[in-house]
Amino acid sequence: MRKELILFGIVALIVASYFLFSGVKDVVINNQTPTPGQYAGWNTYTNDEYGFSVKYPEEWSITSQESVNGLHKTSISLESSYQIFDDHPTIIGGYLETISFYSNENPTLSSTEVGNAINEIIEFGNNQSNIEQGAFNEISIADTTGIKARSIGLELEEYIEIYVPHVDKGYILEVYYPSNELTTQEGSTIADILKTLEIY
Amino acid sequence: MKARILRLTVVVLILCITLIGNSIVFNKQPVFAGNEQPSIVFPFRTGEVWQVHQGYNNYSHIGAYTYSFDLTEVNDRTEGLAVTSPVGGFVAWIDPPNGTVAIRVANAGVNSDGKDLHWYVQLAYMKNIQVSIGGEVTQSQTKIGEASNILDKKETISHIHMTLYKGLYADVSQLNRESVPFENLEGFAWPSDGSTNQYRTTTVWRGMTLGDVGTIPTPTAIADPTAVPTPIPTGTKRLVQRDFMVERTNPKVTEELQFAVDITNDGEVAVKTTTCNIFNYILLCL
Numbered sequence: 001m002r003k004e005l006i007l008f009g010i011v012a013l014i015v016a017s018y019f020l021f022s023g024v025k026d027v028v029i030n031n032q033t034p035t036p037g038q039y040a041g042w043n044t045y046t047n048d049e050y051g052f053s054v055k056y057p058e059e060w061s062i063t064s065q066e067s068v069n070g071l072h073k074t075s076i077s078l079e080s081s082y083q084i085f086d087d088h089p090t091i092i093g094g095y096l097e098t099i100s101f102y103s104n105e106n107p108t109l110s111s112t113e114v115g116n117a118i119n120e121i122i123e124f125g126n127n128q129s130n131i132e133q134g135a136f137n138e139i140s141i142a143d144t145t146g147i148k149a150r151s152i153g154l155e156l157e158e159y160i161e162i163y164v165p166h167v168d169k170g171y172i173l174e175v176y177y178p179s180n181e182l183t184t185q186e187g188s189t190i191a192d193i194l195k196t197l198e199i200y
Numbered sequence: 201m202k203a204r205i206l207r208l209t210v211v212v213l214i215l216c217i218t219l220i221g222n223s224i225v226f227n228k229q230p231v232f233a234g235n236e237q238p239s240i241v242f243p244f245r246t247g248e249v250w251q252v253h254q255g256y257n258n259y260s261h262i263g264a265y266t267y268s269f270d271l272t273e274v275n276d277r278t279e280g281l282a283v284t285s286p287v288g289g290f291v292a293w294i295d296p297p298n299g300t301v302a303i304r305v306a307n308a309g310v311n312s313d314g315k316d317l318h319w320y321v322q323l324a325y326m327k328n329i330q331v332s333i334g335g336e337v338t339q340s341q342t343k344i345g346e347a348s349n350i351l352d353k354k355e356t357i358s359h360i361h362m363t364l365y366k367g368l369y370a371d372v373s374q375l376n377r378e379s380v381p382f383e384n385l386e387g388f389a390w391p392s393d394g395s396t397n398q399y400r401t402t403t404v405w406r407g408m409t410l411g412d413v414g415t416i417p418t419p420t421a422i423a424d425p426t427a428v429p430t431p432i433p434t435g436t437k438r439l440v441q442r443d444f445m446v447e448r449t450n451p452k453v454t455e456e457l458q459f460a461v462d463i464t465n466d467g468e469v470a471v472k473t474t475t476c477n478i479f480n481y482i483l484l485c486l
Contacts, residue, residue: 068350069296069329089254089397090270094354102297154298154324154361155260159353176297176352 039196045076050103051169052142055196057189063098071102071174078189081182091155099177099190107171114165117172121163122147136163142197150179160184166199173199235309235366237383238319241340242271243286243360244347246406249274249417253359255399256381256392267381267392268363273347274403278358280327283344285337286362287321294333299326299350303337308366317366320377324361325350340406 039055045062046053049072056076064075077098084093109117122136136147139162146164153159160183162175175194177183183190244250254261254270261268272278285303292304305319326345331337337344349358367377382390388410392398403416 069294069299069327069345071296073297073352089259090356090359091260092355092357098353100297100352153353154295154300154351155354155356156263156265157353174297178353 038192042196045074047072047074047101047103050107050171050173051166052101052103052173052197052199054101054193054198056193060097060189063095064100067105068102070105072105073100073102075100076193094178096178096180097182097189099175099193102174102176103166103169104171107166107169109170109172111167111170114167114170114172118147118163118165121172125149141194142199144199162194164197164199168200235307235317235319237364237380238287238289238305239339239387240286240321240364240382240385242386242404242406243283243323243344243362244271244273244406245282245284246340248281249403249405250278252399252402252404253357255397255402257395258397258400261397264365264377264379265361265363267379268361269382269399271360271362271404272357278347278360279349281347283323283326283347283360284340285342285344286323286339287319287337288339289321289337291331291333291335291337292318292320294329294331295324296329297350297352298324299329299345299348300324301326301329301331301344311368315368317368320365320367322361322363322365325356325359 041058042055043058043060044053044055054076057078059080060076060078062074063077063079064073066073075098077095079095081095081097082093083096085091134150136149139146139148141162142164144165146162148160148162151159151161158179160177160179164173164175166173175197177190182188185191242250250271250273252269253272254268256267261270273281287303287305289303289305292302294301300322301324302320302322305321308317308319311317323344325348327348327350329345330343331345347358347360349356363379364382365377365379381392386404386406386408390399390413399413402413405412405417408417
Protein backbone atom coordinates (compact mmCIF):
# COMPACT_ATOMS: atom_id res chain seq x y z
CA MET A 1 0.00 0.00 0.00
CA ARG A 2 2.77 2.42 0.93
CA LYS A 3 4.71 1.62 -2.24
CA GLU A 4 1.65 2.34 -4.35
CA LEU A 5 1.14 5.65 -2.63
CA ILE A 6 4.77 6.61 -3.26
CA LEU A 7 4.42 5.54 -6.91
CA PHE A 8 1.30 7.63 -7.28
CA GLY A 9 3.03 10.57 -5.67
CA ILE A 10 5.97 10.34 -8.06
CA VAL A 11 3.72 10.18 -11.11
CA ALA A 12 1.65 13.10 -9.88
CA LEU A 13 4.85 15.09 -9.29
CA ILE A 14 6.08 14.39 -12.83
CA VAL A 15 2.77 15.43 -14.33
CA ALA A 16 2.63 18.60 -12.26
CA SER A 17 6.23 19.45 -13.17
CA TYR A 18 5.50 19.08 -16.87
CA PHE A 19 2.74 21.64 -16.78
CA LEU A 20 4.37 23.98 -14.33
CA PHE A 21 7.80 24.18 -15.96
CA SER A 22 7.19 23.36 -19.62
CA GLY A 23 7.36 27.02 -20.66
CA VAL A 24 10.26 29.33 -20.00
CA LYS A 25 9.10 31.91 -17.56
CA ASP A 26 9.68 35.46 -18.62
CA VAL A 27 10.69 37.49 -15.67
CA VAL A 28 10.43 40.87 -17.28
CA ILE A 29 8.08 43.59 -16.06
CA ASN A 30 6.04 41.54 -13.65
CA ASN A 31 7.18 43.73 -10.82
CA GLN A 32 5.73 47.16 -11.39
CA THR A 33 7.21 48.82 -8.34
CA PRO A 34 10.39 50.74 -9.08
CA THR A 35 12.95 50.98 -6.33
CA PRO A 36 13.19 54.54 -4.97
CA GLY A 37 16.15 56.34 -6.52
CA GLN A 38 16.58 53.61 -9.08
CA TYR A 39 16.10 56.00 -11.94
CA ALA A 40 18.34 58.81 -10.77
CA GLY A 41 20.20 60.20 -13.75
CA TRP A 42 17.91 58.52 -16.27
CA ASN A 43 16.52 60.46 -19.19
CA THR A 44 12.83 60.62 -20.06
CA TYR A 45 11.40 60.22 -23.53
CA THR A 46 7.99 61.83 -23.82
CA ASN A 47 5.72 61.65 -26.82
CA ASP A 48 2.67 63.87 -26.32
CA GLU A 49 1.24 63.09 -29.75
CA TYR A 50 0.91 59.40 -29.03
CA GLY A 51 0.52 59.78 -25.28
CA PHE A 52 3.31 57.84 -23.67
CA SER A 53 6.58 58.36 -21.85
CA VAL A 54 9.39 56.12 -20.75
CA LYS A 55 12.64 56.54 -18.88
CA TYR A 56 15.97 55.16 -20.05
CA PRO A 57 19.53 55.10 -18.65
CA GLU A 58 21.97 57.81 -19.62
CA GLU A 59 24.11 55.25 -21.48
CA TRP A 60 21.16 54.55 -23.75
CA SER A 61 19.93 56.84 -26.50
CA ILE A 62 17.17 57.36 -29.01
CA THR A 63 18.41 55.47 -32.06
CA SER A 64 15.38 55.76 -34.28
CA GLN A 65 12.41 58.05 -34.65
CA GLU A 66 10.72 57.51 -37.97
CA SER A 67 7.53 56.73 -39.79
CA VAL A 68 7.29 53.07 -40.77
CA ASN A 69 4.34 51.99 -42.87
CA GLY A 70 1.77 53.98 -40.97
CA LEU A 71 3.37 53.54 -37.58
CA HIS A 72 5.52 55.97 -35.66
CA LYS A 73 8.58 54.11 -34.43
CA THR A 74 10.77 55.12 -31.52
CA SER A 75 13.75 52.94 -30.66
CA ILE A 76 15.88 53.34 -27.57
CA SER A 77 19.14 51.38 -27.52
CA LEU A 78 22.39 50.83 -25.69
CA GLU A 79 24.75 52.02 -28.40
CA SER A 80 27.63 49.89 -27.15
CA SER A 81 25.53 46.78 -27.69
CA TYR A 82 25.56 47.21 -31.45
CA GLN A 83 26.73 44.04 -33.12
CA ILE A 84 27.97 43.86 -36.72
CA PHE A 85 27.13 40.77 -38.75
CA ASP A 86 30.05 40.54 -41.16
CA ASP A 87 29.16 37.23 -42.69
CA HIS A 88 25.40 37.57 -43.04
CA PRO A 89 24.17 38.02 -46.61
CA THR A 90 21.62 40.70 -45.84
CA ILE A 91 21.80 41.73 -42.19
CA ILE A 92 24.30 44.48 -41.45
CA GLY A 93 23.95 44.52 -37.68
CA GLY A 94 21.72 45.24 -34.76
CA TYR A 95 21.54 46.19 -31.11
CA LEU A 96 21.46 43.40 -28.58
CA GLU A 97 19.86 45.75 -26.09
CA THR A 98 17.17 47.83 -27.70
CA ILE A 99 13.47 48.44 -27.34
CA SER A 100 11.05 49.84 -29.90
CA PHE A 101 7.68 51.52 -29.43
CA TYR A 102 5.24 51.65 -32.34
CA SER A 103 2.26 54.01 -32.33
CA ASN A 104 -0.47 54.12 -34.95
CA GLU A 105 -0.15 57.38 -36.86
CA ASN A 106 -3.89 57.49 -37.51
CA PRO A 107 -5.53 56.24 -34.33
CA THR A 108 -9.25 55.76 -34.83
CA LEU A 109 -10.31 53.02 -32.43
CA SER A 110 -13.05 53.47 -29.88
CA SER A 111 -12.53 52.00 -26.42
CA THR A 112 -14.60 48.97 -27.43
CA GLU A 113 -12.58 48.50 -30.59
CA VAL A 114 -9.33 48.71 -28.63
CA GLY A 115 -10.57 45.86 -26.45
CA ASN A 116 -11.69 43.87 -29.47
CA ALA A 117 -8.34 44.37 -31.15
CA ILE A 118 -6.54 43.04 -28.08
CA ASN A 119 -8.80 39.99 -28.03
CA GLU A 120 -8.14 39.40 -31.71
CA ILE A 121 -4.38 39.46 -31.13
CA ILE A 122 -4.80 36.94 -28.31
CA GLU A 123 -6.84 34.69 -30.55
CA PHE A 124 -5.12 35.01 -33.91
CA GLY A 125 -1.76 36.65 -33.28
CA ASN A 126 -0.80 40.08 -34.46
CA ASN A 127 -2.27 40.73 -37.91
CA GLN A 128 -3.10 37.04 -38.14
CA SER A 129 0.33 37.00 -39.60
CA ASN A 130 1.42 33.38 -39.57
CA ILE A 131 4.57 34.62 -37.93
CA GLU A 132 5.39 32.19 -35.20
CA GLN A 133 4.08 33.63 -31.96
CA GLY A 134 3.80 32.04 -28.59
CA ALA A 135 0.71 32.23 -26.43
CA PHE A 136 -0.21 35.71 -25.29
CA ASN A 137 -0.28 36.23 -21.56
CA GLU A 138 -1.88 39.10 -19.75
CA ILE A 139 0.57 41.33 -17.94
CA SER A 140 0.34 44.43 -15.83
CA ILE A 141 2.04 47.34 -17.56
CA ALA A 142 1.65 51.12 -17.53
CA ASP A 143 -1.21 50.82 -15.01
CA THR A 144 -3.25 48.77 -17.41
CA THR A 145 -3.46 45.21 -18.68
CA GLY A 146 -1.41 44.40 -21.73
CA ILE A 147 -0.57 41.16 -23.46
CA LYS A 148 2.80 39.67 -24.19
CA ALA A 149 4.26 36.79 -26.19
CA ARG A 150 7.56 35.40 -27.28
CA SER A 151 7.86 35.31 -31.04
CA ILE A 152 10.17 34.41 -33.88
CA GLY A 153 10.71 37.12 -36.42
CA LEU A 154 11.43 37.43 -40.09
CA GLU A 155 15.12 36.76 -39.63
CA LEU A 156 14.34 33.89 -37.26
CA GLU A 157 15.34 36.05 -34.33
CA GLU A 158 13.58 35.55 -31.03
CA TYR A 159 11.89 38.58 -29.59
CA ILE A 160 9.27 39.72 -27.10
CA GLU A 161 6.20 41.58 -28.24
CA ILE A 162 3.91 43.49 -25.90
CA TYR A 163 0.64 45.17 -26.78
CA VAL A 164 -0.61 47.94 -24.53
CA PRO A 165 -4.18 49.20 -25.09
CA HIS A 166 -4.24 52.99 -25.26
CA VAL A 167 -7.93 53.73 -24.87
CA ASP A 168 -7.53 57.50 -24.56
CA LYS A 169 -5.64 57.79 -27.83
CA GLY A 170 -7.55 55.05 -29.62
CA TYR A 171 -4.75 52.68 -30.61
CA ILE A 172 -2.61 49.85 -29.34
CA LEU A 173 0.96 50.68 -28.42
CA GLU A 174 3.24 47.93 -29.71
CA VAL A 175 6.49 47.25 -27.87
CA TYR A 176 9.20 44.99 -29.24
CA TYR A 177 12.60 43.94 -27.93
CA PRO A 178 15.01 41.10 -28.65
CA SER A 179 14.75 38.04 -26.47
CA ASN A 180 18.23 37.17 -25.28
CA GLU A 181 20.06 36.63 -22.01
CA LEU A 182 20.71 40.35 -21.66
CA THR A 183 17.08 41.40 -21.97
CA THR A 184 15.12 38.71 -20.18
CA GLN A 185 17.07 38.32 -16.96
CA GLU A 186 15.54 39.48 -13.73
CA GLY A 187 16.67 43.07 -13.23
CA SER A 188 17.64 43.61 -16.85
CA THR A 189 17.71 47.19 -18.04
CA ILE A 190 14.79 46.61 -20.38
CA ALA A 191 12.74 45.26 -17.48
CA ASP A 192 13.50 48.46 -15.59
CA ILE A 193 12.69 50.62 -18.61
CA LEU A 194 9.33 48.95 -19.01
CA LYS A 195 8.46 49.63 -15.39
CA THR A 196 8.65 53.34 -16.20
CA LEU A 197 6.29 53.22 -19.18
CA GLU A 198 3.34 55.53 -18.73
CA ILE A 199 0.46 56.17 -21.10
CA TYR A 200 -1.71 59.25 -20.91
CA MET B 201 -7.86 0.48 -1.97
CA LYS B 202 -4.62 -0.82 -3.47
CA ALA B 203 -6.33 -1.62 -6.75
CA ARG B 204 -7.96 1.82 -6.89
CA ILE B 205 -4.63 3.57 -6.44
CA LEU B 206 -3.07 1.43 -9.14
CA ARG B 207 -5.96 2.20 -11.49
CA LEU B 208 -5.62 5.89 -10.70
CA THR B 209 -1.90 5.74 -11.42
CA VAL B 210 -2.55 4.10 -14.78
CA VAL B 211 -5.15 6.74 -15.67
CA VAL B 212 -2.74 9.56 -14.80
CA LEU B 213 -0.01 7.94 -16.86
CA ILE B 214 -2.31 7.57 -19.88
CA LEU B 215 -3.43 11.19 -19.50
CA CYS B 216 0.17 12.34 -19.30
CA ILE B 217 1.23 10.36 -22.39
CA THR B 218 -1.78 11.65 -24.32
CA LEU B 219 -1.10 15.29 -23.49
CA ILE B 220 2.62 15.10 -24.24
CA GLY B 221 1.88 13.21 -27.42
CA ASN B 222 -0.57 15.88 -28.51
CA SER B 223 1.92 18.64 -27.87
CA ILE B 224 4.46 16.83 -30.06
CA VAL B 225 1.89 16.43 -32.81
CA PHE B 226 0.90 20.09 -32.62
CA ASN B 227 4.50 21.14 -33.03
CA LYS B 228 5.15 18.98 -36.06
CA GLN B 229 5.17 20.44 -39.53
CA PRO B 230 1.89 19.46 -41.13
CA VAL B 231 1.64 17.03 -43.98
CA PHE B 232 0.25 18.91 -46.96
CA ALA B 233 -1.69 17.47 -49.81
CA GLY B 234 -0.08 18.18 -53.15
CA ASN B 235 -1.52 20.89 -55.34
CA GLU B 236 -0.43 22.85 -58.35
CA GLN B 237 1.32 26.07 -57.55
CA PRO B 238 -0.08 29.36 -58.77
CA SER B 239 1.61 31.35 -61.49
CA ILE B 240 4.14 33.72 -59.97
CA VAL B 241 6.21 36.49 -61.52
CA PHE B 242 9.06 38.46 -60.02
CA PRO B 243 7.79 41.36 -57.91
CA PHE B 244 9.36 44.19 -59.87
CA ARG B 245 8.72 46.02 -63.09
CA THR B 246 9.41 44.80 -66.60
CA GLY B 247 12.70 46.13 -67.88
CA GLU B 248 14.48 46.02 -64.53
CA VAL B 249 17.27 43.52 -63.89
CA TRP B 250 17.71 42.07 -60.43
CA GLN B 251 19.72 39.28 -58.91
CA VAL B 252 19.26 36.66 -56.24
CA HIS B 253 21.27 38.02 -53.34
CA GLN B 254 20.43 35.09 -51.08
CA GLY B 255 18.87 31.88 -52.35
CA TYR B 256 17.54 28.62 -50.99
CA ASN B 257 18.98 26.97 -47.85
CA ASN B 258 21.14 29.66 -46.35
CA TYR B 259 21.38 31.60 -43.07
CA SER B 260 17.90 32.97 -42.46
CA HIS B 261 16.49 30.95 -45.34
CA ILE B 262 15.84 27.89 -43.27
CA GLY B 263 12.77 26.41 -41.65
CA ALA B 264 9.66 28.27 -42.74
CA TYR B 265 11.79 30.38 -45.10
CA THR B 266 13.98 27.68 -46.65
CA TYR B 267 12.94 28.29 -50.24
CA SER B 268 13.07 32.07 -50.34
CA PHE B 269 14.74 34.58 -52.59
CA ASP B 270 16.29 37.84 -51.43
CA LEU B 271 16.39 40.07 -54.48
CA THR B 272 18.49 43.17 -55.14
CA GLU B 273 18.62 45.37 -58.21
CA VAL B 274 21.85 44.68 -60.09
CA ASN B 275 23.05 48.27 -60.06
CA ASP B 276 22.42 48.73 -56.34
CA ARG B 277 19.42 50.92 -57.00
CA THR B 278 17.08 48.73 -54.96
CA GLU B 279 15.97 51.38 -52.50
CA GLY B 280 12.63 52.86 -53.40
CA LEU B 281 11.92 50.77 -56.49
CA ALA B 282 8.30 49.72 -56.87
CA VAL B 283 7.36 46.26 -55.60
CA THR B 284 4.58 44.85 -57.74
CA SER B 285 2.32 41.95 -56.91
CA PRO B 286 3.83 38.63 -58.04
CA VAL B 287 0.41 36.98 -57.99
CA GLY B 288 -3.26 37.74 -58.18
CA GLY B 289 -5.09 37.33 -54.89
CA PHE B 290 -6.05 39.05 -51.67
CA VAL B 291 -3.92 40.63 -48.98
CA ALA B 292 -4.00 38.20 -46.07
CA TRP B 293 -1.86 39.97 -43.50
CA ILE B 294 0.53 42.88 -43.10
CA ASP B 295 3.33 43.31 -40.59
CA PRO B 296 4.23 47.02 -40.85
CA PRO B 297 7.34 47.03 -38.59
CA ASN B 298 8.99 44.51 -40.90
CA GLY B 299 7.52 45.83 -44.14
CA THR B 300 5.81 42.53 -44.79
CA VAL B 301 2.76 41.74 -46.90
CA ALA B 302 1.38 38.25 -47.47
CA ILE B 303 -0.96 37.61 -50.38
CA ARG B 304 -3.36 34.71 -50.20
CA VAL B 305 -3.69 33.11 -53.60
CA ALA B 306 -5.42 29.87 -54.50
CA ASN B 307 -6.58 26.87 -52.59
CA ALA B 308 -3.76 24.44 -51.96
CA GLY B 309 -5.70 21.36 -50.98
CA VAL B 310 -6.27 20.19 -47.44
CA ASN B 311 -3.97 19.14 -44.67
CA SER B 312 -4.03 15.85 -42.79
CA ASP B 313 -6.78 17.20 -40.53
CA GLY B 314 -8.99 18.02 -43.50
CA LYS B 315 -8.53 21.78 -43.09
CA ASP B 316 -8.26 24.04 -46.12
CA LEU B 317 -4.83 25.19 -47.16
CA HIS B 318 -3.98 28.15 -49.35
CA TRP B 319 -0.93 29.33 -51.20
CA TYR B 320 0.58 32.51 -49.79
CA VAL B 321 3.32 34.69 -51.23
CA GLN B 322 5.15 36.71 -48.61
CA LEU B 323 7.09 39.85 -49.48
CA ALA B 324 9.14 41.71 -46.90
CA TYR B 325 11.30 44.74 -46.00
CA MET B 326 9.11 47.19 -47.93
CA LYS B 327 8.35 50.81 -47.12
CA ASN B 328 5.30 52.82 -48.16
CA ILE B 329 3.03 49.79 -48.22
CA GLN B 330 0.03 50.72 -50.33
CA VAL B 331 -2.34 47.81 -49.83
CA SER B 332 -4.56 46.89 -46.93
CA ILE B 333 -5.75 43.62 -45.44
CA GLY B 334 -8.50 42.07 -47.55
CA GLY B 335 -7.68 44.16 -50.60
CA GLU B 336 -7.50 42.47 -53.99
CA VAL B 337 -4.24 42.60 -55.93
CA THR B 338 -3.57 41.90 -59.60
CA GLN B 339 -0.48 40.11 -60.79
CA SER B 340 2.26 42.53 -61.87
CA GLN B 341 -0.23 45.43 -61.85
CA THR B 342 -0.79 46.31 -58.21
CA LYS B 343 1.96 48.23 -56.51
CA ILE B 344 2.43 46.65 -53.09
CA GLY B 345 5.05 49.03 -51.74
CA GLU B 346 8.63 50.09 -52.32
CA ALA B 347 11.77 48.03 -51.86
CA SER B 348 13.64 49.07 -48.73
CA ASN B 349 15.30 47.85 -45.58
CA ILE B 350 12.41 48.02 -43.11
CA LEU B 351 13.11 45.60 -40.28
CA ASP B 352 12.56 45.95 -36.58
CA LYS B 353 15.45 45.13 -34.25
CA LYS B 354 18.10 44.70 -36.93
CA GLU B 355 19.60 46.62 -39.80
CA THR B 356 19.49 45.07 -43.23
CA ILE B 357 20.36 45.98 -46.79
CA SER B 358 17.59 47.09 -49.11
CA HIS B 359 16.10 44.06 -50.80
CA ILE B 360 12.87 42.22 -51.52
CA HIS B 361 12.29 38.97 -49.69
CA MET B 362 9.92 36.56 -51.44
CA THR B 363 8.64 33.24 -50.12
CA LEU B 364 5.88 30.94 -51.33
CA TYR B 365 4.26 28.88 -48.63
CA LYS B 366 1.24 26.73 -47.93
CA GLY B 367 -0.73 27.59 -44.85
CA LEU B 368 -4.06 27.28 -43.16
CA TYR B 369 -6.65 29.87 -44.12
CA ALA B 370 -6.87 31.20 -40.56
CA ASP B 371 -3.78 29.95 -38.87
CA VAL B 372 -3.88 30.26 -35.11
CA SER B 373 -0.98 28.03 -34.18
CA GLN B 374 1.18 29.86 -36.73
CA LEU B 375 3.33 26.80 -37.08
CA ASN B 376 1.27 25.38 -39.90
CA ARG B 377 3.18 26.75 -42.81
CA GLU B 378 5.53 25.09 -45.22
CA SER B 379 7.94 26.82 -47.54
CA VAL B 380 8.23 25.15 -50.95
CA PRO B 381 10.52 25.66 -53.97
CA PHE B 382 9.04 27.76 -56.75
CA GLU B 383 7.56 25.52 -59.41
CA ASN B 384 5.94 28.17 -61.56
CA LEU B 385 7.97 31.35 -61.26
CA GLU B 386 8.09 33.20 -64.58
CA GLY B 387 6.57 30.08 -66.08
CA PHE B 388 9.12 27.46 -65.05
CA ALA B 389 10.37 25.57 -62.02
CA TRP B 390 13.19 26.56 -59.70
CA PRO B 391 13.85 23.19 -58.07
CA SER B 392 16.02 22.69 -55.01
CA ASP B 393 19.06 20.45 -55.20
CA GLY B 394 19.68 20.86 -51.48
CA SER B 395 22.82 22.93 -51.94
CA THR B 396 23.55 25.96 -49.80
CA ASN B 397 22.48 29.35 -51.06
CA GLN B 398 21.22 27.88 -54.31
CA TYR B 399 20.57 30.38 -57.13
CA ARG B 400 22.70 33.03 -55.42
CA THR B 401 23.92 35.68 -57.91
CA THR B 402 21.46 34.43 -60.53
CA THR B 403 20.38 37.39 -62.64
CA VAL B 404 16.61 37.61 -62.99
CA TRP B 405 14.15 39.73 -64.86
CA ARG B 406 10.52 39.75 -65.90
CA GLY B 407 9.84 37.55 -68.88
CA MET B 408 12.99 35.46 -68.54
CA THR B 409 12.87 31.83 -69.58
CA LEU B 410 14.34 28.63 -68.20
CA GLY B 411 17.24 28.93 -70.63
CA ASP B 412 18.09 32.34 -69.21
CA VAL B 413 18.89 30.98 -65.73
CA GLY B 414 22.57 31.46 -65.12
CA THR B 415 22.96 33.99 -67.88
CA ILE B 416 23.24 37.71 -67.82
CA PRO B 417 20.68 39.49 -69.98
CA THR B 418 21.93 41.29 -73.01
CA PRO B 419 21.37 44.96 -72.40
CA THR B 420 18.82 46.46 -74.66
CA ALA B 421 20.48 49.00 -76.89
CA ILE B 422 19.25 52.40 -75.99
CA ALA B 423 20.12 55.15 -78.40
CA ASP B 424 22.02 57.93 -76.82
CA PRO B 425 19.89 61.01 -76.88
CA THR B 426 21.29 63.57 -79.21
CA ALA B 427 22.33 66.57 -77.31
CA VAL B 428 20.66 69.61 -78.74
CA PRO B 429 22.06 72.80 -77.40
CA THR B 430 19.29 74.97 -76.16
CA PRO B 431 19.94 78.66 -76.11
CA ILE B 432 19.26 80.23 -72.79
CA PRO B 433 16.39 82.62 -73.32
CA THR B 434 16.50 86.07 -71.98
CA GLY B 435 15.24 86.16 -68.45
CA THR B 436 16.32 82.65 -67.44
CA LYS B 437 17.52 82.46 -63.87
CA ARG B 438 20.15 80.08 -62.68
CA LEU B 439 20.46 78.63 -59.21
CA VAL B 440 24.06 78.41 -58.10
CA GLN B 441 24.77 75.30 -56.07
CA ARG B 442 26.19 75.99 -52.68
CA ASP B 443 28.32 73.67 -50.63
CA PHE B 444 26.58 72.04 -47.73
CA MET B 445 27.44 69.45 -45.18
CA VAL B 446 25.28 66.68 -43.78
CA GLU B 447 26.24 65.55 -40.32
CA ARG B 448 25.21 62.06 -39.33
CA THR B 449 24.91 61.64 -35.61
CA ASN B 450 24.92 57.87 -35.68
CA PRO B 451 27.06 56.52 -38.51
CA LYS B 452 26.29 52.94 -37.54
CA VAL B 453 22.72 53.30 -38.59
CA THR B 454 21.82 53.18 -42.25
CA GLU B 455 19.28 55.85 -42.78
CA GLU B 456 17.66 57.68 -45.58
CA LEU B 457 18.19 61.38 -45.35
CA GLN B 458 15.94 63.75 -47.18
CA PHE B 459 16.49 67.43 -47.59
CA ALA B 460 14.88 70.15 -49.58
CA VAL B 461 15.75 73.62 -50.72
CA ASP B 462 13.09 76.26 -50.96
CA ILE B 463 13.29 78.24 -54.15
CA THR B 464 11.30 81.39 -54.59
CA ASN B 465 10.39 82.66 -57.99
CA ASP B 466 9.05 86.01 -59.03
CA GLY B 467 7.13 84.46 -61.90
CA GLU B 468 9.31 85.62 -64.76
CA VAL B 469 10.34 82.09 -65.79
CA ALA B 470 9.56 78.53 -64.74
CA VAL B 471 11.78 76.95 -62.12
CA LYS B 472 12.46 73.24 -62.15
CA THR B 473 13.27 71.70 -58.78
CA THR B 474 15.09 68.49 -58.07
CA THR B 475 14.63 66.19 -55.10
CA CYS B 476 17.66 64.42 -53.72
CA ASN B 477 18.14 61.69 -51.17
CA ILE B 478 21.25 60.42 -49.51
CA PHE B 479 21.33 56.70 -48.96
CA ASN B 480 24.34 54.65 -48.02
CA TYR B 481 26.60 57.64 -48.68
CA ILE B 482 25.26 57.98 -52.22
CA LEU B 483 23.46 61.11 -53.36
CA LEU B 484 20.50 60.25 -55.54
CA CYS B 485 18.64 62.99 -57.39
CA LEU B 486 15.41 62.53 -59.28
